[in-house]
Amino acid sequence: MDLANLRNEYTLDGLRREQLKEDPFQQFESWFQQACNANLPEPNAVNLATVSPDGQPHQRIVLLKYFDRQGFVFFTNYGSRKASQIAENNQVSLLFFWVGLQRQVQICGKAEKISTAESLKYFTTRPRGSQIGAWCSAQSSIISSRKILELQFEQLKAKFQNQEIPLPPSWGGYRVTPDSFEFWQGRENRLHDRFLYKKQDAMNWDIHRLAP
Numbered sequence: 001m002d003l004a005n006l007r008n009e010y011t012l013d014g015l016r017r018e019q020l021k022e023d024p025f026q027q028f029e030s031w032f033q034q035a036c037n038a039n040l041p042e043p044n045a046v047n048l049a050t051v052s053p054d055g056q057p058h059q060r061i062v063l064l065k066y067f068d069r070q071g072f073v074f075f076t077n078y079g080s081r082k083a084s085q086i087a088e089n090n091q092v093s094l095l096f097f098w099v100g101l102q103r104q105v106q107i108c109g110k111a112e113k114i115s116t117a118e119s120l121k122y123f124t125t126r127p128r129g130s131q132i133g134a135w136c137s138a139q140s141s142i143i144s145s146r147k148i149l150e151l152q153f154e155q156l157k158a159k160f161q162n163q164e165i166p167l168p169p170s171w172g173g174y175r176v177t178p179d180s181f182e183f184w185q186g187r188e189n190r191l192h193d194r195f196l197y198k199k200q201d202a203m204n205w206d207i208h209r210l211a212p
Contacts, residue, residue, distance in 0.1 A: 009188055010188065014193055015185035017195070017207070020195060020207060022205070025068075027183060028067070028105060028107075029067075031098075031103060034101065035103075038098075040099075040101070043096075044064040044065070045061050045063060046064050046094045047059050047097070048062045048074065048082065048092060048094055050082050050085040053088050058081065058085065066122075071109070071175040071176050071178065072175065073114060073174065073175050073176075074173065074176075075119070075173045075174075076172075076173075077138070079140070082140075083174075086111045091110060092109065092110070093107065093108045094108075095107075102185065105181065105183055106181070108179055108180045109176045109178040111174045111175070112174065112175055113174055114174065114175050119173045122173065131165040132153055132157055132160065132165060135156050135171075136156050179198075180196060181197040181205075182194060191212055193209075193212075194210040195207060
């Protein structure tokens with residue numbers, strides 16, 4: 001299949017240094033809010049990249065559930081492949097792609113487990129079906145059929161009937177604490193605008209324009 005002519009020009013907007021906030025968290029919040037206001041599908045969907053002990057990168061889409069100045073939080077099974085790779089090497093990257101706005105944001109940093117209390121606080125807000133799903137799936141393990149999952153789900157649904165569902169011991173959140181942010185705005189002729197925020201200390205960031 002020849003994809004050479006499958007292309008779009010990025011003409012929506014540009015990005016200038018004077019438009020940027022000095023604080024990358026504030027800059028991200030501004031762009032994230034614009035993505036939400038534009039009614040883009042799943043604006044909190046983010047590509048999480050980790051690396052295996054033998055150096056093989058792995059990527060998957062997770063959902064960002066909240067962020068603040070401490071970092072960016074997502075949830076998963078602690079027995080999953082991503083979790084085992086984070087345990088070996090907690091340097092990760094997050095990549096948001098808001099195609100409707102012709103924008104990307106890449107965040108690089110360290111991923112660490114959040115507290116059980118913090119995980120429980122979020123877990124109680126999940127739909128009941130999602131809570132049961134967290135119990136019945138040993139994420140990333142090999143299974144023989146989907147019927148096994150469905151049977152486990154029904155068994156757990158019956159077990160927890162008429163009671164609150166407890167937090168699974170193998171499920172919880174990670175917080176990615178950023179060392180760098182890159183904000184990318186598509187431009188015509190592939191002369192995209194890119195700005196890198198590099199952490200200087202707890203409060204200060206160096207900002208550099210990058211060549212596209």
